[in-house]
Amino acid sequence: xxxxxxxxxxxxxxxxxxxxxxxxxxxxxxxxxxxxxxxxxxxxxxxxxxxxxxxxxxxxxxxxxxxxxxxxxxxxxxxxxxxxxxxxxxxxxxxxxxxxxxxxxxxxxxxxxxxxxxxxxxxxxxxxxxxxxxxxxxxxxxxxxxxxxxxxxxxxxxxxxxxxxxxxxxxxxxxxxxxxxxxxxxxxxxxxxxxxxxxxxxxxxxxxxxxxxxxx
Amino acid sequence: xxxxxxxxxxxxxxxxxxxxxxxxxxxxxxxxxxxxxxxxxxxxxxxxxxxxxxxxxxxxxxxxxxxxxxxxxxxxxxxxxxxxxxxxxxxxxxxxxxxxxxxxxxxxxxxxxxxxxxxxxxxxxxxxx
Amino acid sequence: xxxxxxxxxxxxxxxxxxxxxxxxxxxxxxxxxxxxxxxxxxxxxxxxxxxxxxxxxxxxxxxxxxxxxxxxxxxxxxxxxxxxxxxxxxxxxxxxxxxxxxxxxxxxxxxxxxxxxxxxxxxxxxxxxxxxxxxxxxxxxxxxxxxxxxxxxxxxxxxxxxxxxxxxxxxxxxxxxxxxxx
Numbered sequence: 001x002x003x004x005x006x007x008x009x010x011x012x013x014x015x016x017x018x019x020x021x022x023x024x025x026x027x028x029x030x031x032x033x034x035x036x037x038x039x040x041x042x043x044x045x046x047x048x049x050x051x052x053x054x055x056x057x058x059x060x061x062x063x064x065x066x067x068x069x070x071x072x073x074x075x076x077x078x079x080x081x082x083x084x085x086x087x088x089x090x091x092x093x094x095x096x097x098x099x100x101x102x103x104x105x106x107x108x109x110x111x112x113x114x115x116x117x118x119x120x121x122x123x124x125x126x127x128x129x130x131x132x133x134x135x136x137x138x139x140x141x142x143x144x145x146x147x148x149x150x151x152x153x154x155x156x157x158x159x160x161x162x163x164x165x166x167x168x169x170x171x172x173x174x175x176x177x178x179x180x181x182x183x184x185x186x187x188x189x190x191x192x193x194x195x196x197x198x199x200x201x202x203x204x205x206x207x208x209x210x211x212x213x214x215x216x
Numbered sequence: 217x218x219x220x221x222x223x224x225x226x227x228x229x230x231x232x233x234x235x236x237x238x239x240x241x242x243x244x245x246x247x248x249x250x251x252x253x254x255x256x257x258x259x260x261x262x263x264x265x266x267x268x269x270x271x272x273x274x275x276x277x278x279x280x281x282x283x284x285x286x287x288x289x290x291x292x293x294x295x296x297x298x299x300x301x302x303x304x305x306x307x308x309x310x311x312x313x314x315x316x317x318x319x320x321x322x323x324x325x326x327x328x329x330x331x332x333x334x335x336x337x338x339x340x341x342x343x344x345x
Numbered sequence: 346x347x348x349x350x351x352x353x354x355x356x357x358x359x360x361x362x363x364x365x366x367x368x369x370x371x372x373x374x375x376x377x378x379x380x381x382x383x384x385x386x387x388x389x390x391x392x393x394x395x396x397x398x399x400x401x402x403x404x405x406x407x408x409x410x411x412x413x414x415x416x417x418x419x420x421x422x423x424x425x426x427x428x429x430x431x432x433x434x435x436x437x438x439x440x441x442x443x444x445x446x447x448x449x450x451x452x453x454x455x456x457x458x459x460x461x462x463x464x465x466x467x468x469x470x471x472x473x474x475x476x477x478x479x480x481x482x483x484x485x486x487x488x489x490x491x492x493x494x495x496x497x498x499x500x501x502x503x504x505x506x507x508x509x510x511x512x513x514x515x516x517x518x519x520x521x522x523x524x525x526x527x
Contacts, residue, residue, distance in 0.1 A: 033513060035452045124459035124475060137481035292399040292499065312430065323426040
């Protein structure tokens, strides 16, 4: 059995992922105690998200949204397979993972935009500074609470994301975390896994096809 | 009287009131002689009505009736160190400070600057505390 | 493909850095991790002269034009006479103006300064929009009607590290109420 190493995650995807993770932790810990740092990292994360969205259309094979954004029915079917421990292994994001990418990006983006609104209405600073004089103290306070709420919701998503990574790593006996560092996954396990699950040859082929033109 | 001078001599020997003595003596000289401690004590307690607010004001308002204990600022509530030199050796040692507070506090309390005689009375009264 | 990726990565970092730089108030001192909200008072004379009657408010709590107005009207200082020796007044004014909110990049200074209209020179910190917004949640019974507090002007009563320039919400202890975080 060959254990061919295949490049799955391009550098931008990996840098994006770990920058976002580090950035989120920093933002969550600093709050407004270190406002300067908090705002700087916030801007950085928003910029990262914009780049990642562009990369979702222009990036390498597994970086593209088209590769991992699936219909709800497909995601649901995947969950059912996971529960029965017979989920297929995907080289890129699996359907649940793909949904989590979108949920996390949306939640982080919303937190960031709300953060800019808080920066405007509470600190009279940033692009929305002018808003500060137009909203009431109570409204400004509600915006701040919304920012905190969505940030906490993002943290919940991060927890679910980590559980998902753990579960998928266990079910397919591979180290997904390491792959996000190195960018590589092992091809052999794909064939093995697909073969065990008794999926048709077609799928195996399509996977190998994917491996060949992974964008490198 | 003998007892008092003994105490004064003792404190002078300790060097605690040497600075105060010189400063106060200089000021008294400029104010044209001796102050009257009893007049100073009387004015200390005398209440003046502030025409703008209608409130009664006296030295006691902030410093209290006992100069040996701390007072409290009427508006901000900030503690004021005791004025009596016997418990607060910093008092009456800095001419600029004395003049600054005479000016401010006479204006606030009495509504005008105090006269030379009034200041002399206060100095002698406070020095004895 | 590799080239394109590195070009995008570099522009990503540059773009974010540019955004931070363009928004100058997010740069400055606090990026270094300083937790202080305003620069602490550094002039002993100021502490002595102003701090003998009230909390020695940091110069960074009002813009320069407010301090100039304040120091020019010490004969009626919120209803009290606070006149100073001319030279002392001059020295203190210079100190206040140099370290005023509009010349500081500390968080609270920046916020207060931006919340004041250009044509205004408030004398009370408590009247600035920034101050009001930050204290809006407090019920009357916690401050004005609280016999142990009475007034918003006594910063140090609740902000226990106010004298060090720290107004952090986590450090608030309202007498009779304790911690206050909302």
